[in-house]
Amino acid sequence: MDIQKLKEEIIAYSKTIGIDKIGFTTAEPFTELKNRLIRQQELGYQSGFEEPDIEKRTNPALLLKEPQSIISIALAYPAKMKIRVESKKGERRGIFSRASWGLDYHRIIKDRLQKLEEYILTKVPDAHLKSMVDTGELSDRAVAVRAGIGWSGKNCSVITPEFGSYVYIGEMITSLPFEPDNSVEDQCGSCTKCLDACPTGALVQGGQINAQRCISFLTQTKGLIPNEFRDKIGNRVYGCDSCQTACPYNKGKDFHFHGEMEPDPEVAKPLLKPLLSLSNREFKVKFGHVSGAWRGKKPIQRNAMIALAHFKDKTAVPDLIGVLEKDASSVAKGTAAWALGKIGGDQALEALKRAKQSESDSEVLQEIEKGLLLISIERADI
Structure with a gap:
């Protein structure tokens, strides 16, 4: 041979x-x-x-x-x-990486x-x-x-x-003894643009990442997002591209060689509010073919609520109240409570007060208290 x-x-x-x-x-x-x-x-x-x-x-x-x-x-x-x-007022959108x-x-x-x-x-x-x-x-x-x-x-x-x-x-x-190819010389040099662009400081140093702080990782977890990262997530519902978009070697790079990789904009950049009420079946039909669906709908819905809070989308308050009052998941209810506090307003305040009286889950109660505190701070600043 x-x-x-x-x-x-x-x-x-x-x-x-x-x-x-x-x-x-x-x-x-x-x-x-x-x-x-x-x-x-x-x-x-x-x-x-x-x-x-x-x-x-x-x-x-x-x-x-x-x-x-x-x-x-x-x-x-x-x-x-x-x-x-486009994401616009009342119709805010999230983004998949x-x-x-x-x-x-x-x-x-x-x-x-x-x-x-x-x-x-x-x-x-x-x-x-x-x-x-x-x-x-x-x-x-x-x-x-x-x-x-x-x-x-x-x-x-x-x-x-x-x-x-x-x-x-x-x-x-x-099992075949192919001749190895030569490696490519590292061309990053003294550039630190990716490290500077990382929203959470997950890139500890060049070539070393603390995955526990990486937004891409955090959006794939199933629990409550730690407080320090919530405002950093922005409208990302899955993954993060900040360290890639900052890289000079990606400037002007955009390849469309493979038809199956082309994004459906309604999937890659979905409306946020409809995500909150999707059934498992509806989620699978719309998102089941993308890699970002591998953890199921719950992390995506949690991230969507954080994104709505990021936009301070007051039109989402009824949707978030629905999650707080009806969802069985403590993570979903807790995130909704926090998001209501970030968005604020009388309707959100009243919903949080009601939930505080009826809720028994300690994790959710903590998030309700955070939400109430956020509203009180906002009103004190007015």
Whole structure:
């Protein structure tokens, strides 16, 4: 078998199935990454969504018998909507981050990797292959960097020379001894724009993130958002792009290569008030195909209430009162109480007073008190 010829054939084939960039690296353990992950764990900076076994995250030999190489792929995604919808008074909108525009990227990347696997097996039927994206054991970013897809930016994203950091990535461990590609030189230099742009200071330093402070992570949690982060979330209902939009290497980058990635503006930038009353079925029909739906409707609804508070949307007060009085979730009721306090007004005040008399959940009662305090502070300032 001519392994170099096979590599060239794979590269050529990848272009025909919608892979925008492909790179090859060894299947050696990721020793430096392992040390960083141990340190992140010690500092409590992990999100909890990662594969918990650091050995599996850094040693391909634990995932495939006698691995020889890893193939990394990247697909560029859009940075701008072709059709825009505007947020206006009485019809305020939230925003999903770009990585949740269009069809769930896990499905897109898995489709490309599956096609690549099938092609390789037509050439080498006895090859051993294992593909993964995001939810797999390996660190997609570490693989992509070592395979020459791009460099690891200070914002902890893989930055490609061609597409900036607006890329989805995935990888395939193989039993084939492909020649590794050269890595890409780090081009961040002394730039700190991403660190400066992070709303919560989650980027501790270049290349190190405290996931517990990251808005993207916070919007995916299921509990009450800690007080210090609520005003920072703005109108984000899922994810955060601040460190990407601030990056000079993303300036002017906007690629529309893949039809399934094109966002429906009513999904990517949804009206906020209707989100509060969606049933599980309605949520699944409208949002089930996007990656931002993976945690279900409750986190999205909680974030929508925070966004309505951000806009101080008085037209949302009846909707928020409905959540406070009728929802079974303490997180939803508590967030609604806080949002009512942020928005203020007589109707919100009366609703909070009623709820204080009837509510028995201590967590919700704390949020009701916060709401009442916010209104009293606002009235004292008038």
